[in-house]
Amino acid sequence: MNLSTLFAIALERTPDKLALEFADPDQPGAVERYTYRELYAAVDRWAGAFQRLGLQKGDRIAFFLGNRPEFVIAYLAVIRIGGVMVPVNLRYRKREINHILHDCTAKILLTEAAQQPVLDELEQEDLAAVERVLLVDEAQSWLDDAAEPSPVLVQGEELALIMYTSGTTGRSKGAMITHNNVLATVTGLLSAWAWDREDVILLPLPLFHTHGLMVGLHCALAAGATTRLRPKFDLGETLDVLGSGGATLFFAVPTIYFRLVETIRGMDPRPDFSRMRLFCSGSAPLPAETHTEFEQLTGLRILERYGMTETGMNFSNPYAGPRIAGTVGTALPGVFGRIVDGQNNPVQPGTEGELLVRGSNVFDGYWRDPEKTAASFSTDAEGIRWFHTGDLARQDPETGYVTLLGRRHELIISGGFNIYPREIEEMLCAFAGVVEAAVVGMPHPEWGEVPAAYLVCNGSVDEEALVVYCRAQLASFKLPRQFRYVQELPRNAMGKVQKHLLPR
Ligand code: MCA
Ligand code: AMP
Secondary structure, X not given: OOHHHHHHHHHHHOOOOEEEEEEOOOOOOOEEEEEHHHHHHHHHHHXXXXXXXXXXXXXXXXXXXXXOHHHHHHHHHHHHOOOEEEEOOOOOOHHHHHHHHHHHOOOEEEEOHHHHHHHHHOOOOOOOOOOEEEEHHHHHHOOOOOOOOOOOOOOOOOEEEEEEEXXXXXXXXEEEEEHHHHHHHHHHHHHHOOOOOOOEEEEOOOOOOHHHHHHHHHHHHHHOOEEEEOOOOOHHHHHHHHHOOOOOEEEEOHHHHHHHHXXXXXXXXXXXXXXXXXXXXXXXXXXXXXXXXXXXXXXXXXXXXXXXXXXXXXXXOOOOOOOOOOOOEEEOOOOEEEEEOOOOOEOOOOOOEEEEEEOOOOOOEEOOOHHHHHHHEEEOOOOOEEEEEEEEEEEOOOOOOEXXXXXXXXXXXXXXXXXXXXXXXHHHHOOOOEEEEEEEEEEEOOOEEEEEEEEEEOOOOOHHHHHHHHHHHOOHHHOOOEEEXXXXXXXXXXXXXXXXXXXX
């Protein structure tokens, strides 16, 4: 079994059912719709075209593409012929894109005309490994109606995706995700959340990340449900669609629930979400106040779950049982979790430790990085290999539910996007006058956390120029929201910066 064979089930059972609807709230009236039959007919054409353009089994194709039907069609075409899709965060700039294109040696860069300003920044050197840059807006020139794709045998253990995660060492690393990994997460979620072909999901989350792609799109396609894809989250349209019975499912990050609560609180009458059967939250901790107020305002209790790029989904509150605020519930079907101490020995329920997971959902390792791969796994006394999530957790002795307490590493999560301080610190230290930098996450009601930078400078630093410099080098969500100037950074006897002593 591979992903394409799983998705083919819906095509066989309900070919004329609506698979995908795409609408851009900024362009009212322009709606694109595809039944399953139409969707997979387009997938065939694109798969044949990619083969003619030289994409072979195992080749990487980077997607620098917004949410749109062509993203879905091209992705399904790529995995159908054994290609490996490498999604790139649309907010990334030249330096971040360059790293990914070089690291995965992408043969093709698939993008769109709307990204032209960023494409213009890319130089020959950035695209050295790339044989072709294709704009989906010009697809008609390379698609051929007549050509059928040649069949390719794709095994479950072969790669479907390389997804780049923010790196603790400053540069992101590619998580190798196989067809089997995705199949494990998708089949686990289909049963855990009772997906049904009558479901309709409103999906404004970016398809370049696990939440939108794996949890949203994959499950909908596998269930034979309908996806109402949007280019981005739009508060007004979301309330219109969900409040008029236009969806049964909505998945979002806490920042989006925060915005929904802020708005619904002032609405009279309140929106009618009676057709909705499931609101899910993940990617960052959902504050208990948001969870509680959402229920007070709507009568519906959000289901919080926990996942990672490297593992897909791991834990979930129950669909049918009690959903407890501040917890991520229990392990999903096929996933095993264990909380350990510093020596990797399991701790008693109620005790804090690092959460390890294993299961078919867990990725193969980091692309061309056996050292980081080895450092992320450990083997227990029975010879079983566990992945170290880096998340600190505690299991409730009564309910068995797990609460996440923080992270072993310094990851900052802002609005569901990950930021590693080290990457920003290295950038800041390369700026004239900055001697040392420490970046920390400041609590923020809407974004969860935002980065702030403590700087030790040699003389005065032109902050305006520093901001312009950061904007040119970093995705905008990584930009420090505050710069604080200090004489020195607090250090311990070993000389290591004590970030917890820096005021937040
Ligand atoms: C946008 N901005 C942000 C963020 N998003 N700043 C901090 N954190 C963010 N997440 C900034 C932009 O850079 C811009 O700054 C300004 O806000 C307005 O941008 P805009 O695009 O209009 O923002 P928005 O549309 O309001 O976006 C907010 C959002 C979006 C809808 C919450 O960030 C989003 O879709 N987040 C979801 C991310 C996601 O899917 N994560 C899942 C990862 P300026 O004006 O200065 O340029 S997968 C994962 O974590 C695991 C596996 C899991 O468990 O799911
Ligand atoms: P990423 O590598 O971008 O996929 O982010 C994965 C990280 O997001 C996890 O290791 C957690 O730290 C965090 N995360 C995901 N879901 C939750 C959640 N429900 N509560 C708290 N943190 C979460």
